[in-house]
Amino acid sequence: MAGAALAACAQPPPAPSPRLLLTAAPGAPGGEALRAAVAARAGVAVVLWAPVDARTAGLRLACSGAACDEAIARLRADTALVAALVADELGRVPPPPARDAAR
Amino acid sequence: MDRSFFRCPDARGLAAALLGLAVLAWPAAAVERAPARAAGAAAATLATGTERVVVRWRAGVGPARERIAQAAGGEAAAPLRMARTLTLRHGIALADGASVDARTQVVRVAAGNVAALLARLAIDPEVEWAEVDQRQRIARVVPNDPFYGAGQTPPMPALGQWFLRAPTVDAPAAIDAVAAWARTRGDAGIVVAVLDTGVRFDHPDLADKLLLGYDFVSDPATANDDGGRDDDASDPGDWIMQAEHEAVNGPFAGCGLTGRDLGSSWHGTQVAGLIAAATDNAIGVAGAGWHLRVLPVRVLGKCGGWSADIAAGIRWAAGLDVPDVPRNPHPARVINLSLGSQATCSRTYADAIAAVRAAGVVVVAAAGNQGVAVNQPANCPGVIAVAGVRHVGTKVGYSSLGPQVALAAPAGNCVDLAGPLCRYPLVTTSNTGTTVPAGPTYTAGDFLHGGTPTLGTSFASPLVAAAAGLMLSVQPGLTPDELAHRLRSSARPFPTTADPGVPACRVPAGFGDVEQLECRCTTDTCGAGLLDVGAAVARAAEPLPVGGGGGGSLTFGWALGLALASLLLRLLDRRDLAGRGSVGRRRRRAGR
Numbered sequence: 197m198a199g200a201a202l203a204a205c206a207q208p209p210p211a212p213s214p215r216l217l218l219t220a221a222p223g224a225p226g227g228e229a230l231r232a233a234v235a236a237r238a239g240v241a242v243v244l245w246a247p248v249d250a251r252t253a254g255l256r257l258a259c260s261g262a263a264c265d266e267a268i269a270r271l272r273a274d275t276a277l278v279a280a281l282v283a284d285e286l287g288r289v290p291p292p293p294a295r296d297a298a299r
Numbered sequence: 300m301d302r303s304f305f306r307c308p309d310a311r312g313l314a315a316a317l318l319g320l321a322v323l324a325w326p327a328a329a330v331e332r333a334p335a336r337a338a339g340a341a342a343a344t345l346a347t348g349t350e351r352v353v354v355r356w357r358a359g360v361g362p363a364r365e366r367i368a369q370a371a372g373g374e375a376a377a378p379l380r381m382a383r384t385l386t387l388r389h390g391i392a393l394a395d396g397a398s399v400d401a402r403t404q405v406v407r408v409a410a411g412n413v414a415a416l417l418a419r420l421a422i423d424p425e426v427e428w429a430e431v432d433q434r435q436r437i438a439r440v441v442p443n444d445p446f447y448g449a450g451q452t453p454p455m456p457a458l459g460q461w462f463l464r465a466p467t468v469d470a471p472a473a474i475d476a477v478a479a480w481a482r483t484r485g486d487a488g489i490v491v492a493v494l495d496t497g498v499r500f501d502h503p504d505l506a507d508k509l510l511l512g513y514d515f516v517s518d519p520a521t522a523n524d525d526g527g528r529d530d531d532a533s534d535p536g537d538w539i540m541q542a543e544h545e546a547v548n549g550p551f552a553g554c555g556l557t558g559r560d561l562g563s564s565w566h567g568t569q570v571a572g573l574i575a576a577a578t579d580n581a582i583g584v585a586g587a588g589w590h591l592r593v594l595p596v597r598v599l600g601k602c603g604g605w606s607a608d609i610a611a612g613i614r615w616a617a618g619l620d621v622p623d624v625p626r627n628p629h630p631a632r633v634i635n636l637s638l639g640s641q642a643t644c645s646r647t648y649a650d651a652i653a654a655v656r657a658a659g660v661v662v663v664a665a666a667g668n669q670g671v672a673v674n675q676p677a678n679c680p681g682v683i684a685v686a687g688v689r690h691v692g693t694k695v696g697y698s699s700l701g702p703q704v705a706l707a708a709p710a711g712n713c714v715d716l717a718g719p720l721c722r723y724p725l726v727t728t729s730n731t732g733t734t735v736p737a738g739p740t741y742t743a744g745d746f747l748h749g750g751t752p753t754l755g756t757s758f759a760s761p762l763v764a765a766a767a768g769l770m771l772s773v774q775p776g777l778t779p780d781e782l783a784h785r786l787r788s789s790a791r792p793f794p795t796t797a798d799p800g801v802p803a804c805r806v807p808a809g810f811g812d813v814e815q816l817e818c819r820c821t822t823d824t825c826g827a828g829l830l831d832v833g834a835a836v837a838r839a840a841e842p843l844p845v846g847g848g849g850g851g852s853l854t855f856g857w858a859l860g861l862a863l864a865s866l867l868l869r870l871l872d873r874r875d876l877a878g879r880g881s882v883g884r885r886r887r888r889a890g891r
Contacts, residue, residue: 254607
């Protein structure tokens with residue numbers, strides 16, 4: 197048993213929910229009602245909700261690994277609610293230049 | 300009474316007037332190529348006692364079309380030589396002076412004829428405007444900020460804020476902010492939003508120049524400030540420990556450096572200082588935008604930020620609605636984005652940028668530091684993308700490049716890569732903390748003692764954003780497109796005297812192309828030219844066009860006048876011939 201626990205510790209934690217970007221379908225509810233509808237359709241809680249405008253929001257779901265894949269598939273299938281659901285993109289400050297490129 | 304006696308002179312007068320007006324509209328380029336006798340005579344009579352008048356031709360008239368075609372063909376544009384045309388057209392002796400640009404030149408006129416010439420040019424349909432050229436004395440707008448001038452001691456770079464000063468033989472890429480400051484030191488009502496890591500409000504060179512802003516980083520781990528979106532745009536630090544970088548499936552996996560910790564960048568504080576550090580306050584550095592104010596919008600934290608938060612920040616900065624966030628009470632006219640990723644422009648960015656441009660907001664972004672294709676969002680439609688150049692005007696090794704670039708500005712370079720000192724970095728506000736904030740400081744030119752000189756297209760972009768703010772200070776009605784046009788058209792041509800051993804820049808094939816190090820800029824790779832803030836502000840101050848495309852309809856109108864006049868004269872000639880015939884017949888009859 198101790199060995200199994202040690203083996204589990206050696207495993208990396210499961211990948212967290214990807215950060216997603218959702219665009220609501222025309223006619224879908226907005227604001228908190230949209231968030232609630234997304235959670236209900238995904239079957240998991242929405243743990244982060246970051247609106248961009250009236251129809252677009254960034255989000256994270258309370259899931260990991262395969263469970264997230266299934267939740268995302270359910271959302272994409274509901275075209276009356278979701279017009280687009282894509283992985284959000286990470287932007288960064290441009291990486292500091294290497295010194296040998298700064299002549 | 301013979302009524303025809305009265306009608307004919309009227310008709311002739313009308314025809315003569317139409318012809319005269321039509322001659323005014325005669326394609327200038329055609330006259331430009333006429334024999335030079337008249338102009339030569341005019342020049343001879345103008346040897347002494349002359350004044351200078353600046354003449355701006357409307358877009359689309361003969362000479363401009365010709366010169367633009369020349370430029371498109373890769374030839375250097377020939378100087379304007381329109382004095383002869385104007386002399387013939389207006390009957391006032393003129394001589395050619397210098398060309399200012401493809402549509403603007405100086406003409407010399409006898410002092411006593413200035414008023415008459417200006418009156419004539421005011422109704423010349425091919426002239427957009429004309430004004431007396433005024434002698435300018437050397438503007439003594441030298442801020443008293445101690446790190447502004449040359450002669451600094453280490454760890455500060457010896458040349459201080461070289462990039463703000465007038466260009467020199469040694470540093471032709473300097474942006475000549477001093478010339479702009481002679482005209483405007485910026486309107487404090489013009490707000491430049493800095494979408495970045497947040498700012499240090501406690502920096503004494505920024506404290507009075509910062510609006511409150513907002514924090515759009517929604518992910519608490521990324522935000523690193525125990526919360527999501529809130530009204531605190533201060534920068535808590537964005538350091539990444541080595542262990543965080545190496546933690547598989549952790550929130551910051553792969554975000555840092557292998558083998559050592561990555562310290563906080565204070566990136567937003569650096570960008571803000573370049574735009575609007577308190578200037579002429581006897582402290583630290585000068586900001587290119589002098590009195591402009593910065594709206595800090597925090598969209599980046601540990602390992603960057605998500606496009607949803609960045610797009611929301613773009614909208615909010617411009618005064619547009621973002622659900623669940625109070626409306627911005629200080630909408631920006633300019634947004635600086637020294638951030639991005641190696642991707643084509645996403646719908647999220649494109650929509651946000653289109654929305655704020657429709658609201659009249661100018662968006663400026665850094666090209667990127669990988670020496671390949673231009674990053675997102677700099678590659679988005681409508682964005683003024685900024686590449687980085689060395690002090691001599693060649694592309695700095697790290698700068699990304701390509702046809703999306705609007706223009707280039709100094710991004711910092713070091714010359715001697717082996718030595719401890721970086722000779723031409725930018726200098727700006729920062730913080731001494733390696734993780735959490737500590738004390739205010741300024742970026743140095745010293746690689747020793749853990750120094751990190753300010754280098755990168757992140758820092759070229761705010762120089763352009765500040766220039767845009769100064770342009771709006773003198774001409775608040777500029778639209779984003781008109782501002783971008785004037786910014787590009789006022790850019791200094793890339794130096795042609797660069798080291799011939801340096802290869803010409805080429806358009807990269809994409810993000811996976813080989814990094815191009817230093818190269819000779821072309822308009823396909825580094826934009827229209829080198830940022831010249833003095834020229835940009837002067838161009839911004841020119842009158843706004845009244846209506847769009849008026850030049851074309853005027854030209855058509857005058858062409859129609861020419862056709863009508865010709866037709867009328869032909870008719871009159873026929874009548875005249877017929878009349879002479881009648882007189883002859885009458886005389887013959889009389890002789891009988």
